[in-house]
Amino acid sequence: MLQFRRDESAVLDRLIDDVGSGESRALVLRGESGIGKSALLEYALGRAAGWPTVRAAGVESEQELAFAGLHQVCAPVLDRLPGLPAPQQLALRTAFGLAAGKPPDRFVVGMAALGLLGEAARDRPLLCLIDDAQWLDKASAQVLGFVARRLRAESVAMIFAVREPADGGEVTELAGLPGVRVGGLSDDQARVLLESAYPGPTDKRVLDRVVAESHGNPLALLELPRGFTRAELAGGFGLSPVVLPGRIEESFRRQIATLSPMTRQVLLVAAAEPVGDPVLVWRAVDRLGIAVDAEAASREAAERFVDFGPRVRFRHPLLRSAIYRAATGAERRRAHGALGQVTDPVTNPDRRAWHRAQAAEAPDEAIAGELEECGRRAHDRGAATAAAAFLERSAALTPEVKRRGQRLLAAAHATYEGGMPAAAPRLIALAEATPLNALEKAQADVLYARCAFALGRGRDATESLRQAATRLQAIDAATARDTHLEAIRGSWFLADHAPGLTLREMAEAARSSPRPGPETTSDVLIDGLAIRYRDGYPAAAAVLKEAVAEFCVKAPTGDSGLLLEWFAGSIAVDLWDDASWDLISRRYEQRARDEGIAALPIALTMQIVNLVMQGELASAGSLLEDFDAVRQATGIFDAPYAGLLLAVWRGRVEEAAELLDAMTDDANKRDEGVTLIAVASMHATLLNGLGRYQEAAAAALRATEPEREMGFITLCALAELVTAAARADQPDTAARALARLTAMTEASGTDWALGVTARCRALLAGRDSAETHFREAITRLGRTRIRGELARAHLYYGEWLRRHHRQDDARRELRTAHAMLTEMGADAFAALAARELGVAGEKVRKGAKAEPSTLTAQETQIVRLVRDGLSNAEVADRLFISPRTVEWHLSKAFAKLGVTSRRHLRR
Template identity: 60%
Template sequence: MDRRSEREVLDRVVADLRRGESRALVLRGDAGIGKTALLEYVVGQAAGCQVVRAGGNEAEDELAFAGLEQVCAPMLDRSARLPGPQREALSTAFGLSAGRPPDRFMVGLAVLSLFAETARERPLLCLIDDAQWLDRASAQVLGFVARRLKAESLAMIFAMRGSGDQAELAGLPELHVTGLPDDDARALLLSAHPGPVDDRVLDRVVADSRGNPLALQELPRGFTLAELAGGFGLLSSAALPYRIEESFRRQIAALAPLTRQVLLVAAAEPVGDPVLVWRAVDPLGIGMGAERALREAAAGFLEFGARVTFRHPLLRSAIYHAATPEDRRQAHRALARVMDPVTDPDRRAWHLAQAAAGFDDDVAAELEQSAGRAQARGGPAAAAAFFERAADLTRDSARRGQRLLAASQANYQAGMPHASLPLLARAEACPLGALERANVDLLRARVAFTLNRGPEAPTLLLRAAARLEKLDARMARETYLEALRAGWFVAHLSAGPHLHDLSAAALEAPAAECPGSPSDLLLDGLAVRYRDGYPAGAPLLKQALDAFLGAEPAAETDLRWLWFACTTALDLWQAEAGDVLTSRFVQLARNSGALTALPLALTQRVVMQVFAGDLAAADLLLEEFDAVREGTGLDEPPYAAQLLAVWRGQEEKAAALIGATTREATQRGEGVGVVAAGWMQALLLNSLGRYDEALPAARQATEPRQEMGVLTWCSLVELVIAAARTGHGGTASEALARLRVMTQASGTDWALGLQASCEALVRFGEAAEPHHREAIDRFGRTRMRGGLARCHLHYGEWLRRSDRYQEAREELRTAHTMFTAMGMDAFAARSARELGASGETVRKNSDVSSGQLTVQQEQIVRLVRDGLSNAEIAARLFISPRTVEWHLSKVFIKCGVTSRRQLRS
């Protein structure tokens, strides 16, 4: 049939591929609608291109990377060209070498690079049929790759059922394949079933099939000519896929028992290995001499070639489900018997599990070993399936509970917290030991924190930590630290313990066996700080920061606690520590491939760069943040984008982001989001000179008496400014008093510069000037350029109001120059207005847009300047090396250079 519109779309994909462009497309439609035929059409049009094909398999959707291995197998000889971390991640994922379980997104980068390397030779066309049955690990990686395509000469086309729920492919361009027009449907039906067909029956088949080619060919099979001619009992009112399977079942029922056995074994064997199928069939009592006759009998249903292929995937399903449970178990048992326990232990264990009719501890033990291998390869979703099936086969209820808990933990590690909860409930119903009970509490708390960062997590973590005190002191202390983090996020919206309560409990816990580690010092310092106040905790927290700075970075431990360490550095106004630790956090997350931690690390680095006034660098980090979110699907709140929009004075964009994040934070019960929104709103309005509107926002942010470090002092600064400028002297003085407690305990130039700046705003007459000068002096010794520019602005405004116009112009000119260079447009406009009021006209910068680089191109130029190779830049930006080359070619043209060396200069 013609399929003209679908062919036109696919022709454009192939044409773009030949031009060196990359495309991703999902063909979505009902079973039998013709998706596979369209894939065959693409193959026919792709002469001169490399084609790799794979298909999801219902029987393998629990085996980690099974689908991905099919896709990558023809290309693995090129893996030696990949960067070391990517090569190792791919090798570990496929079980080719032992190593630390790779982050699935590092595997994604490796596959993207592998595809790009392969496409250098000839354009590469990657086709994945039955994508709805891909195992989760493969779907995540292939979805990641499909979203990062740009200029690799690579096309990826996925075919999946319309009802298929493959969230990892959501958002990719789609082509919905629908039924054939009535005339084409009639022609296909008549060609497939020559002979007399009653017109009314013909009309009914065409209407009920809705143009589905498979239904048109398969529904009438198994009926007599008389039934087709008269329509007697031809169709039921059941759903179309069910009726197609019923048609298949009628055809199967007419076969000889031995033929049905062969078909059943083939349906139960997911790899499609003909040798394996016949080896499994022989012990069932079918002699090899009967092989030819059985091949002929089965020919209408499947084909024995290099692989065993069914006429249609629904036929495999129909054959399998038409068999009795005992026949299915017998088929799996036969397959397990002939599989090599050394080379293919996981599939063998899975077949043994499917063959088990009741408890079987030996098979459960094999499944548990398979789960361990899946975890080592970076496939926690597969590990969860193995653990769950092992639990079902376990006779002892206590051991069953342990395996259910392990399954729940593996689901959580796989990024499926919702799926872990039912298993956790089943585990709780078993007679668990004290340590397992504590781990149940801990996992439930982590799930709650992951799902919404809401008020439930601190209570659960506190309970888990209390249970762990007598069982594992180290684990208990780490859990208290997690509880403090959860309490910080919930903040004043907590319905349970607040930071003060959590800190008191942590300080009463047993001391560390080997005190002095960075995380132990951090826990002690934070607990004292939130129980006894900022001045009491500051010295201990400074020791913790020194310990983090002095320790050798270790990805597994540092990535867990660096978020708190970075936040603490900002709390204490420790600029150098903050710069080093936020940079280390990002680098560790990148190097280890821990892309789930990278958005949080990038957010903290953006905050540091914004305070330093390097908004251009913050822009590039935000581009990376967006790339990670897009490629991984991680739902990290866009606080970094919100902060950058505020400092740039982009009122409309900032207001939209603040409104959205405030609503989401309130719904989740995440108090930190509400406080952050109040601070940013106040900062934005102060930058615009709308102090009367900034005042209520700043009050909202400072109303919670629970101190939140950087958020608290940032909000207090904006409250002092807004209150002082609107004549609310008492409010300004009270806010300054709260701020002074913190700044005095910190003692850094950054802290004392902020204090001096605020002191100047609440003073009257000449008493303000020494504080203005001190603020500029102290900020001048720091890297905090944004704060320094604000100090010049405040001093210039004060000088102008004191009628000292010449001095005012000097300060305001300095502020304007700095704000303009940093891209802080609202502050720059405010300083320009003040300059105008002082008698000086500000010249507008000419807009030079010709040849301007995009944000990503600018990012690439900076990385080239830093000496990174194309492969290293690609890994940093989650794109392929080919895409880096494509961007650089554009950059060379725009900049009028011909080499990387010229670009550096």
């Protein structure tokens, strides 16, 4: 058949050649069942002859077993585990149930898997083949997608085969990876294949019908005629009008029907046992009490369907499902019952419980309890989605209705925690149909509101949170106050666009709710928010500083920890306290990875914005890949603020314009006022970077005219408005904006706040005082992490010096600005600095970059971290790449910079 797959084979040839030369590649083969994806995997295996290979295949019945697919990939190379950092070793061992520990961060598990494959490829390139990836358990799919996106220089080839959506559902975790669609054969090719498979007398009309019905699907061409007699092939037969995979399965069923009863029983047990352990299969068959000639049954099955080698392997994945579905419900339950009896309860408790659950004919508390325990273990391994599946099955087998409701509610919580907020409401509804007590009903209300917020963040979600908080006040005061905080966050996103849900109303409601005990940091936070949204930013600054200081010293704990981290980070950046913001945003990101993927998109957004403001655009770009991957994998909504901000600072006009339009349309639909304000503010930054000051002033006015105070976003917009209006001959507008900005930044009192204010003041000041303000701005901003704003201070100071004919001083400042902005990758502002340098009499060679501009953005980032004393493993962990990739980039950087050691680099 591969004679008809020259294009696909050529793609695989290039991939194997690239990996053989030291690079890494990932590829996804997509196509319908039987189209030839598995054959192409075998072709790649042949082309990589001599390479170590790891193979895995998703199994439909294993989707509830956390990290089952990843274990298949990693098991053959676990001997390389000692080469990984200790935290990664522990994370992988915990995920596989080989060690006890707290639930591992799935991103640390991803880094561990990436490092493990890199270690396995140190001597020779490594080939990873993953068939039927649409059936991978969710935890494995997320980790393997993470690994595939970060392959760089490990000499690893990773090839996935995935059924198209019509056959198995899109694997969102692999979205964005390079792919090839494997299509059907042409009619002429199909006829050649069919005639070669069925030589002898056949009716041309039959062949034409098979070709037409198969739609070029090779497996259909080969399997549809099987099970029919030569007379039927010669005289014609009818094909049932069902979808293609159904036809193929029907063909398999017709063939299965010709087997002896004992062989069918053996095949059914093998199909029901996803591990592929032949000893387990035969023990289960023996337990069924059927007198089976094992050798004869094995020989009969192997001739056409399955290979009983070290592992039980079916000739085609559809065979497993065809055999399983051909059996009656009673036959399947008997097979699972036997497998449950022979599966070791110590080494494989989860698989044993799963088999027992499949064998159950009626609710059974003992089995339900085992499944609940499986859910706990899955949660401890960091696999919330698997925990949810076990808990839902446990609930279905729970005879007592009240206990069933509690387990359904637990399953809903696990589903939400696992990043599937769209799936949790169904379980909540089922739980609410049982006799929940008042507290459980209130918990269901809160969870439903959280799901709505994760999926949309509109008025309805915020209203649901407010109502749930109110109902909880008389039942659970602590949870009520936490829920009030969530309602405040929802109202913040609305930015007072929704009457009745204003920030002031939400904050006052939270403040008036009963306190559960002595004052906590959460109470200080609520008091500060109430003052802020009633009396204004300056009035609340002192209280909010106190709350942030406490959060920096001691991270919030308990169920509300993630929510409080968001507030702490948001308030720190609103105060323009860059040190506290950096600490809290990094901690928040890590905590979201560890504890709650539902919070991860918002946590990543905060950290990306932090990195952009620090001028770490390459690091921000790396995290943006994680943001996109998480959003695609979970369906959790979060507007791409971070992506737009990164595009703005990189000066990517077309990309930014596309995001601006999309976010504006979406915000109008959702009534999400904060997005409209943020979009206008970032648009002003983009236009200021392009030197289009009239347009920048108009955009900044849109962000500031509503007079709504949105903290950091408002401060940024006011600074952009002063910058643009000062150049667009709008002195009154600039002065009003500066007055508003000053009132807020003086209340903050940080170097970041006062430095930006000094820079803005310099743009409006006369000749006698402007230079003093510029130097204050540079001094203050130089004491912060905010390198982008510092570079702009040098740029605007250089412009001012040039206009006042101090060319030497101007060139010094402009060179500094150009070097900083170029190194960051802030191309639009860098181009602005280059133009000013040209006017000042210093020509910047087109395409030239300041030191260390010979490096790529990734190399620059790695060099900076190594210079700061981080090891390769620490750099890899920080940047979510493998140590092998760090080595590769570092060797290239050494050559470009003319250095030979890390010590030389630091000097």
